Each structure stands twice: as structure tokens, then as C-alpha cells.
Amino acid sequence: MADLVATDLCMTFTNPQTGAKVEALKDVNFRLKEGEILSVLGPSGCGKTTLLNIVAGFINPSSGTVALDDEIIKGPGADRGMVFQQGALFEWLPVEKNVDFGLRMKKTGKAEAAAKVDHWLDTVGLQGFGKTPTYQLSGGMQQRVALARCLVNDPEVILMDEPLGALDALTREKMQSLVLELWKETGKTIMIITHSVEEALLLGERLFVMAPRPGRLHKEYRLPFAERGLNESLREIKKDPEFSRVREEILTMIWDMEEEIMGRV
């Protein structure tokens, strides 16, 4: 069972200058089953990125563990692919070299790598852009390259930190469909952090709303919209009264949290 399991996760940052402590995460517990898609919402500074970084293995939690396949995560690895807000592409390499980066690091055969790159570039809709320098691509195309680069490596979990945050509304919608398609096609476990409630509702089969100070899971939803998004147009789903209701509920929740923070400051 390739489940992603977080147990009693705590993360406390200490400011090296002032010595002030920030509880970025406190007692976070969850289990993400293989093939589930999870979106994480929450006001700014509630520890979403921290959570993702711990799962990716970039930072170690103060206490508690995250395990994938019953194996405790101790550092970054190719089994957990990552997509950043800004592609974090290697601008000195053309698109195809960016995409096959992971394969080259694993010393995969040339022919096999080329075939995989072609396939994934096709899938994300970038066929024919293999030789293009990445800095000549638009923001949306760069994000597709980042997705392909991650997928080509065949990770068990895909982690995305606001992957569509820097895109315009139209591109964003297309990319949301693309993410759902990829989810359906690959059946991978996906964890998406987003600031947009709509996006969280559309993409998340499960949805965590996090609360700040200390960062914790505040409320969990199970939602049908991602499943429906595989067949229906996303715009139709957005018109669904149930969709609107959940959206309003979550917005109010986050709004209240923000208010609370402001009040405290």
C-alpha cells in the first residue's frame, strides 16, 4: 500500500536572531491513500509550504514522521516529484533536456529516455517544443514542462506548491483540466497547495483547510467535483449550487481565520 501517512507532525522554526519560535505545524495527522488527489487550503502563513517541504524531504520535522509505503521519509527522493510555483526549470537546457533530467541522472538509455520524453511532451501538449530553450516559453508552457519533467520520472507522489498561482485565469483553467487528466491517466497520488478556493474544490478529491498559529488541519472535506471534472466541463461544475455552497463555507472559514490573525496582531 503506497499510502502517504503523516503522524503527529510538528514543526517549530526558531529565528536565529531573535530566538522567537514559530509553530509552523502542530500535531498534523493524515493518511493519503494511493491514487488520491488532495488539495490544501489555508490563510497565508499557516504552514502549507512547510508541510509540503517535509513530505518532499527538503526539511526535517521537529517531531513526528511522514511515511510513504511504510517507509519513513528522511530526505528528498525521486519517488516524490515536485512542481514549484515558478517552474524552477534549468534555463540553460532546452525543453527536452529539462524533461529527461531525472532519466539522465538515473543513466537511463538514450532511446528509452527519448521515447518517454516524447510521450510526456505529447501528453502535456508540448509536442514539437523539444529543442526550444525554456526561457522562450510562456509561463503556462513552462509549467507544463515542469509537470512533464516530474512525470517522466514516474514518482509515486506528486507534490505541487501553488503550481498555477502565476498563471492568468484562462491558462489556469486549462491547466486545471490538464492536472485532472494526468491524475486520471497516471493514477498517481497528488498533493496540491493552492490559494484559490475554487481550484481546491475542483482538483481536490479530498481537501484540507489549515488554520494558522499553530499551523494545524482545521477541517477536512471529501468532494465529488474532481471525479466529475474528469468527464464534465469545469465551468459547468462551478455552476453547481453544492459547489457554491462549499465554496462560500470555506471562504467564510478562511476569512474568519484571517480576521482572527489581524485581531491578534
Next chain:
Amino acid sequence: MFDWLSDNRALIAAVLILLALVSFVATIVIGRKQSAIREKDEVFGDPERNKRGWYWAVCGVSALFLIWFYYSWGTARAFFPKAANELCQVAKLDEALSPINAALPATSRYYKSTTLVARNREQLEALAIPAGIFTAAEQAQSQALYAKVSSLLALQSDPSHLGQDARNELEALATGLSGLASDLEARAKAGNDAPSAEALAQPSWGTTHVEIPLLPETARGVAFDAIAMQASGLAKSFTRIRNHPPEAEALITEIRGEIDALQEAQASDPAMQEARDDFLKAFERIFRRLDDGTIFPAAALNGVEAAIDNLDKASMVAQGGLSWVAFAFFPGGEIVKSRTQCTEQGTGRWLPKPTDVVAQLGQLANPNLEDGGGFKGTTLLWWKWLPIADIVAFFVPDWIADVMPGDYARNNELGEVNPNFKDHVLAFAQGDIYMGAIPMLDGHIWDSLFRVIVALVLGVVLGVPLGIMMGVSRFFKSFFDPLIELYRPVPPLAWAPLILTIFGIQDDGKIFLLFMVAFAIMVISARTGASGTQLSKIRASHSLGASVGQILRHVILPNAMPEILTGIRIAIGVCWGTLVAAEMLAGTTGVGFIENVARTVSDYELIWVTILIMGVLGLVFDMCMRWVIHKTIPWRGKG
């Protein structure tokens, strides 16, 4: 071909100057038109406004060349090739008259006599009699001496006391000078003086190491030359004229007698003897300057002065257009006749003409050493056969042979030495085994380039890895930082004496010096580049399964590439500057060496040639690097 070019440099210069003028004017016209067109699409401050514009570049270069030609008197030589020769003849007259002029206010503001009187009076007044050196009688006597010397000055300055001899001689001189003036004018008007065959056979201006042909080549020149010859006779007679009024003679004898008497008598107080001697000696020194008759009444020279004025006017008339040429085309200096030659002085001297610089460069670039090419036994830039054994010897250390088992060969009882394997290895390591030869560049420029390139390669090969490690590792950063930061700020030339002592003045020392420079720059730039890698890229590559080594090689290194290449570009510039200075300190080859020799013999053409070579090579280096940067990191700043 080369000789023809060299002999006709004036003509070539004329063509070049005209071309420069035309392109200067034409590019201004083009530039103004272009600006008028562009003004419509580009507002002021738009960075696009400083792009392109080759015509202004051509305009600037043309202007530079025109200024160079003008101030080096290249224009004068191109369009008035005989002017220097004629000015040389004029200078001869000036030189001939200089003894007379020196006595007149024309060149030195005061009459020479006025200066002498003023100085003598001043010194006389400044000379006080120290107390106690004289008896009362002597005191009175010496005070009277002061008065006598003073009246001697008056006698010599009084026109009514001017001696008859001097009067006659000065009159004769004035007449002679007037004669010269009318002679010069007549000759200039007639213009039928023929230059000698010898004069016409002289090499033209600037083609040999004798700058300006000395003998007159034109009718005007011949006239001036002849007049100058006569003038120098007159000037000689002038220097012999003395002003000895009869009254002064008696006074001089009287003063001398009194000084002698005072000097013979002893001081009453022996302790004062020394002070007394000193005073009398000083007094005598002033007096001596008065008894040789070189002081004249100012009015006595009126006749001579008028005659000289006259001659000057005649000279101006005779020069005619030449004086205008001298004024307009010989800026910043003049042609001066010294004892045996005429030379350019001022800008004409230290700013060689462009054509001469090229000619000098051509001579240096000539690879045929027997034919006077190259410099000090080395070509400028050529090639030679380099034995492979030399390269082997450079890389294989001698101790390889020492550590071989066994002993080196010894002389046997037959008195022979049979080399064994160990000896052969030694011969190999020392480059004594012939293994063929490869063509290799050679010459001063190559020597300089070689030093820079080797140092640079070493600096990059060692500096970049260290810099990258310092950029990513706390240990490397903290451990090596103090080392590098301590030696780096020291100007490289401050290390030079030490390093040249340790490594010798050959290539080793210079290469090491340059290596130090390049190494520090490369370390710092690679470090900056490496530590500037975006965290998200590093994290992404971790997530893609890259190992530490792979991240260094495939992410951090390429990410640091812009800084590294910029570092190389800077290092080349700094190395080049340091190298030339290091070569000036020591060594026997290299561009800096040439300049150093040129400096010691004041060979301005050679100095300019080396400056030119250094500038052009530096520019070529930089353009290469810019091209490399453009080709290899088009993605710079676009991540």
C-alpha cells in the same frame, strides 16, 4: 614592396588623411539623417537609442585619426613634404643668431647687461662685512671698495663712456646684419638659388633615422642656409666685443690692488682669519664678473637690435607662405636645429606619425631576423619547430629517473660509459631524446599570450572547482576564505619582486604571478555564481533523484556559468595588464619587454607600437570573450 611603401609614406598619409576627412564629413551627414529619422520612433531615454550607429563609430575613428595625423605633423609631411627641410634652414638662421639674440630683450625680456647689473648689485648689497674681521682702517678701506665697484658698474653702463673700439665693432655688426637682411630679401625675391646635388639626394623627411634632411633642398632653403652661415660668422664676432672704457681700466686695477692687499694682510684676531678670507673671496667673485667687459650700456645695442629686427622682418618676408604652414600644420612644437641635426620638438617628437608607427610595426613583424626584422633576436609573431622532447621534459619531472631501481651508469674498466635503462629514463625526462617536432607559434606576442593563456587555464581549472565548493560548502568557504581574501587585495605587482626571485625571471615566475591573479578572480566569481543558485532549482533536482555530484555538475556549475565567464573576461583583462608590467620588470621576451627597452632609449615610435599591440590584443581578447558569452549563455538572466 615594403620599401616602396616605406619611402612613399608621405603620399600614403595624404591619401589616408583625405579618406579620413571624407568619412568624417560623410558619417556626420549620415548620422544626422539617421537621428532625424529615428527621433520619431524613439523617445529620449529609450535604451534603444544607444543601439547600433556604426556611422558614429566611423566618425569617431576618423576624428581620432585626423587629430593624430595633425598633432604628429603627419598632415604637414603629407601635404608639405619640403616644409620641414625649409624650416630646418630657418632654424639654422635662428641658431646662428642666438648668441646675439641672447644679449637682447627679444628672447629673454631683459638685455643681458641689465640682468648682469641687477644681479651684481643685488649680491653686492647682500654681502655684509662681518664684525671684527677688519681693523678700523681696513674697515674704512673696504667700505670705499663697495663704492668703487658701484661706480665701476655705472661706468660700464654709461653710453658716453663706451669705448671707441666697442663702438666701432657694434656699428660694423649692425651694418653686417643689415647687409644680410637685404641679401636675404634679394635672394628670396630672385629665387634662383640652386640646391646642391648632394642635398637633392638626401632621403626624404622621416624615412630614415635622420628625421629631417639637413641640407637645403629648395631655393628658399638655400638662401636661408647661406645667410645663416654668414650670420654665424657675425655672431661669433659679436661674442668677442668687449666694453672696456679707459676710465674703467684704471678703476679695475685700483680695486684689484686693494683686494690683493687686504687678502695679504692678516686678521688682528686669528680666530677671525677664516671669516675674513671668506668675505674677501666672495667680494672678489663679484668683482671678477665686472672686469671682463661683458656689460654694455643698454643704448649701445640699439643699432644691433634694430638690425636684428630688420633681419627678422626680412626672414618673415623670405619665408612667405612657409611661416603660415609652420603656424597651421606644426602645432604644439617646432623644428629645432641643434649642433648637427634638425629635429622635431614637441608633439611632433613624442607623438609619432601614424604611418611611421605602421612602418615600425611592419619592421617588427618581419619574421626574417637577418633582414632586421623582429626585436632583439625574437620575431614579433611567427612560428618555429618545437621539439616534442621539450614538451615531455616540461611535464615529466627528473625524479622519475631517480626513483627507478638500480644505479646510474658508471665508467667501466675499459674507460667507457654504457647508459643503462635508468640513464635512458633520465634522458627522456630531461628532453634529450629526439621524438620529432611540431610546429609551434613563436615570437614576442606569442610569449606574452602563452603566459596569459597558461596562467588563465590553470586559474580556471583550479579556481572554478574551489570557488564552486566554497559556494556550496561551509567548510570550504570558511577554510579558504581568509587565505584568498588576504592575498587577493594585494596589487599583483607588489608580489612581483618576491615571485620573480623565487621562480626566476623566466616564464615560470610570470605564469605563477598571473595564475595568482586569475585564481583569485575565478574563485570569487565561481563562488558568487554557485551560491546564487536558486533554492527551488536545487530542490527540484533533488526530487528528480540527482546525487550531490550530479547536482554540482549539472545544476550548480551551469548556473554559475555567467559569473564564471564574466570572471574569465575580467581575469583576462587584469592578467594582461599585470603581464605587461611584469615583463617590464624582468625578462627578455614579450610585448612588455619591448616597451621597456623602447622606454630606456626614448624610442617613441616603438613605445607607441607596443601600446598599439597591447590595446589591439586586449580588444581582441575581450571581443572573443564577448562572443563566447553570447554563444554559450544566451539564457543569462532569463531563469
